[in-house]
Amino acid sequence: MNITIYDVAREAGVSMATVSRVVNGNPNVKPTTRKRVHEAIERLGYRPNAVARGLASKRTTTVGVIIPDISSIFFSELARGIEDIATMYKYNIILCNSDQNKEKEIHLINTLLEKQVDGIVFMGGEITKEHEETFKSSPVPIVLSATIDANKEFPSVNIDYEQASYDAVTAMINAGHEKIAMLSGTLADPINGYQKFAGYKRALLDAGKEVNDDYVTLGDYTHDAGVNAMKELIALEDRPTAVFASTDEMALGLIHGAQDAGYRVPEDFDIIGFDNTRLATMVRPTLTSVVQPMYDIGAVSMRLLTKFMDNETVDEQVVLLPHRVEYRQSTSFQGE
Amino acid sequence: MNITIYDVAREAGVSMATVSRVVNGNPNVKPTTRKRVHEAIERLGYRPNAVARGLASKRTTTVGVIIPDISSIFFSELARGIEDIATMYKYNIILCNSDQNKEKEIHLINTLLEKQVDGIVFMGGEITKEHEETFKSSPVPIVLSATIDANKEFPSVNIDYEQASYDAVTAMINAGHEKIAMLSGTLADPINGYQKFAGYKRALLDAGKEVNDDYVTLGDYTHDAGVNAMKELIALEDRPTAVFASTDEMALGLIHGAQDAGYRVPEDFDIIGFDNTRLATMVRPTLTSVVQPMYDIGAVSMRLLTKFMDNETVDEQVVLLPHRVEYRQSTSFQGE
DNA sequence: GTGAAAGCGCTAACAG
DNA sequence: CTGTTAGCGCTTTCAC
DSSP states (O other): OOOOHHHHHHHHTSOHHHHHHHHTTOSOSOHHHHHHHHHHHHHHTOOOOHHHHHHHHSOOSEEEEEESOTTSHHHHHHHHHHHHHHHHTTOEEEEEEOTTOHHHHHHHHHHHHHTTOSEEEEOOSOOOHHHHHHHHTOSSOEEEESOOOTTOOSOEEEEOHHHHHHHHHHHHHHTTOSOEEEEEOOTTSIIIIIIHHHHHHHHHHHTTOOOOGGGEEEOOSSHHHHHHHHHHHHHSSSOOSEEEESSHHHHHHHHHHHHHTTOOTTTTOEEEEEEOOGGGGSSSSOOEEEEOOHHHHHHHHHHHHHHHHTTOOOSOSEEEEOOEEEOOTTSSOOOO | OOOOHHHHHHHHTSOHHHHHHHHTTOSOSOHHHHHHHHHHHHHHTOOOOHHHHHHHHSOOSEEEEEESOTTSHHHHHHHHHHHHHHHHTTOEEEEEEOTTOHHHHHHHHHHHHHTTOSEEEEOOSOOOHHHHHHHHHOSSOEEEESOOOTTOOSOEEEEOHHHHHHHHHHHHHHTTOSOEEEEEOOTTSIIIIIIHHHHHHHHHHHTTOOOOGGGEEEOOSSHHHHHHHHHHHHHSSSOOSEEEESSHHHHHHHHHHHHHTTOOTTTTOEEEEEEOOGGGGSSSSOOEEEEOOHHHHHHHHHHHHHHHHTTOOOSOSEEEEOOEEEOOTTSSOOOO
8 A cells, every 4th residue: 555645644643734725835835834744744744646636626737649650760850859848738648650541649638638648739731620629629739840731720839841841852953953852752642742832833833833743752751762753853855953851860861872873962953852851961061951940840849739738818719830041061052 | 717527517417427437448338329429428528527527536647757958859759758758658849958967867757746747757867866765756667767876776768878878889899990089978977977988998908908088078968079189180290090979960060070170071080979860871071989879869768757657567678679880981891 | 157345545616 | 725426327236
């Protein structure tokens, strides 16, 4: 049997209410009794039971985090941002991998709700109608992180992916490139596919160019996908001179695919990646990349969630963080 | 107010005990009543409260995971292994970053214990006396993952780091290298420092060579540490011809440091890394690395923990998983 | 096969 | 400033 608040009360010669007050830092306790209670706690080695507390207070100081894959270099950085801010606000995190599987995602939300989390940070891919219904039926706040629903009904934290892609591709155009390819994720992915591709397209159209289907390849975000995409691009009679990838890992693949075939970056191909993960400086040539502040997105998401949980007023629940292009050696040009 | 088990009982015309039995899959319920209860649950949209359940049953089906840094490519892979097996056994995970800070680690264990986790997976660096005391005072089982205490008193899952280093360095020796350097973590780190260095040393001594202090450099596991270490090594009058790094990221740094100075790998330097993270194939030349099955270490750790939590008998509580060297392009030799 | 009732350990009014 | 008293929602004997 464990030591309970009742044991401490008896040991200190006070009521359990007083012990509870002391433990919770309630100021309405005479310093002498506070001291007596603290001593009793010390003597008995009392450790408050958070589960009982959660049941009585209806707050668990625990939040749920649904993440596609914690082993991804991208998401793990986000998770770190979330966790740091959670710790700062005294919350713990229940972490769940979803593999972006819809059924799993919805199931996980329900599990987290059963565990009475005080809020949820959701990272995922496509937000379907079913997701939206689940979100709406949640008794606790949910914040989307590096994820956004089509109608922007739910709180979310992102950068403007479309604009960021537009900026990167426009920089390529300004540097004189006529034949710009893109290695994108599937268009069903609202961010890494749809939005980033949309920015690529708009940049080309704004510059009076048209989208050449041969120059648009799809990948699954792995290094190998980049290597293979570059092979295909090189095989084209009319090769592109610049390639924009929707993730850094694929961009590294592009660089290595080019090098493996005897080409050089940036002399033969200018390459720009996306996310500015730590990988960008761990390759030669170092990778020019669109900076997405992953840690910050996680941190801001969590901060936003705390506001909802504490019923603070939030002025803007759809937040867009700034982005920019970090120029390194994989592009022969270094700015607009 | 939420729907409780009591509401369901009333709706179904049974007692709460019966509802509880149905929810928990207890077979002692007549199929017809079971059906009636299920319908009531459906109709009311009842969602069991895991906190109340935890308080009453003294099991939370939640385990704590203490990890140095979830954004590390190495630990995030481990975490994924842990989470997958946890999910398989219906546990959820509370994830906490410790930054390998002793006070934080001990504080986190206590927090997790307050939250009444059913067990803990601990990843960290040095296991001090204070750690050991905390572990011993825990009412729930604790498994060390990719971490080990000096006396092997506690359950743990690892590979034999010393032997693995020995194997890698011996392969270099067998390939004819006379001057082999090592980029190690601080020796206070029992694994990435102490054990790996010990293997390096033993390999040299066994081959009748002595350890040249100039050839032993320390790094903080970052890519930059590798780049800098290589600079120093190159500056030596009597340059080494092979370098063994205790982590892949540092090994990439070594490669790039050499390339940045106009040298070539493996022509000028044979390089071997450690961990065989995904980075190993994301560099040119691709990196020869000691394979440490990170995902498996996580998975096995969690599986071991479930055994303790379920009071299964475990035959060997200090498990060592197999290791090997994966040869790639950063070494001019391809095996023993 | 089912129900009644006693907690699990704590918080939160409400008194005083 | 401190104590009393209900619960929080569920599991778990123990009867029947």
